[in-house]
Amino acid sequence: MNETNPHQTTSPELSRLAVHTITTKPWSFAEAADQYSRQGIGGISVWVEAIDGIQPTTARQIVDDAGLKVPALVRGGFFCAGDQRQRDGRIDHNLRLLETAAELGAEMLVLVVGATPGVALETQRGWVREGIEQILPQASSLNVRLAIEPLHPMYAADKSCINRITEARQICEAIDDPVLGVAVDVYHVWWDPDLAIEIELIGAQNRIFGFHICDWRVPTRDMLNDRALMGEGCIDIRSIRAMVEAAGFDGWNEVEIFSEEHWRGDQKQFLKRIVESYCDC
Template identity: 65%
Template sequence: MHPDSNESPSRDRLAVHTITTKPWALPIAADRYAASGVTGMSIWVEAIEGMSNAEVRDIVNTSGLKVPALVRGGFFCDPDANERISRIENNRKLIETAAEISAEMLVLVVGATPGEPLELQRQWVREGIEALIEDAQSHNVQLAIEPLHPMYASDKSCINRMAEARAICESVRNPWVGIAVDVYHTWWDPDLENEIRLAGELNALFGFHLCDWRVPTRDFLNDRGLMGDGCIDIRGIRRMVEAAGFSGWNEVEIFSDEHWAGDQQVFLDKIIDRYSDC
């Protein structure tokens, strides 16, 4: 599709994160997504707790859904060097899980430790990612750094702008390392269009996550909006990533106490309608 087109993207690129319909267990989510014409399902690690990789793979295969991503790895930041090594080992296991369930990438929420210099923490993140590249390549799993909104800089992510994620990609210069662009976390950035272009030149645009920023926002974690219910120029950002060469999945990722409390099938139907509209 030409990036200037006003046409709605086809549903063959639509994926939904399991966290979006959190009340549904994985088998139900997979069944309902497939029945509704959704073609991809990004799986959160919380959704597969207590399940073997074989069980998850069987659910995925039965549904016919593709798995754009396993969400979330990362969390590299800790002042204790032994703890950082332990976290790298955990990410190695997640890469193996991603490969066994046919996930294209492992999304990395890189972590943060209150009180530690952000530049030092970004060094820990780079070192952690570098330690995982061989595993990612051998398992055919991409590593997608997800910048989080600056409100999470203290304790969830020391990578808050596309520029910081791109700097790591430029440092490691490896085709298995790229960026997941979440509109909720990046829409405010005045350099967003240029940073998306630069990431595209690096072939580092791996993921694209959709939701909306409610006005007013009642909770900064669990009050994301359905596309069209907020202030994000979703169509405009979609054009930016496509102009930069992105042709991957459009992944709906909505944290919402309001929507989780309702009928999940009604919510899924609304997601599909809004995906076409927005």
């Protein structure tokens, strides 16, 4: 590849590849957009922290100049709190994030719904439903979809009261709005014995909005920041990708890797390895 050309011709395989900015955390937003473009990657999923201090219009210009698309703004949600005023404040925050997503040209806002230790999960899922219902009108008016992302059960106490696709689907069905769907992250759902049937169900409802990929290192040294490159762990990514595609998903394959090890390394080499491992999975 020509390292001096920021606008590589994107191959058909890479045209559906997006990388989350958290994956290459040491880079600034502008560096990430430039380097993704140089590798022929088609999309950049933007973490809110990556554009802290950058006006959305400026961030949009950076993306456009790099020739990239924005599958998602990450992360909204966090609806759970014992105090009503706190929950109201989080609604306001999500409404602002939706405006940012629209200005970025993001297809969706990914929702990590949050959790409050010591409160019944069903109660918290009620808060999540209420919160989503309050932000749905603005999401619809701005043409930004909302994607509930189930998180692995190890996060049930303090990060997410939704841990399986089942719970995400049930909220989607209760609200029944085409703006609301699910982001399927293999890191969080690969273990679920009901995975195949749940993917089939949400696919039939046209609710698969996002597909996130990385791998589960064995042994895992840190439950948050030790994800592996595709093919370096125990997740059968190829089979899960086949499931979502058979269920009708034809959107972005988004690489999302939290890794202290990889963040300490050469980010350009890491990005090249991401592209190589993606093409093999």
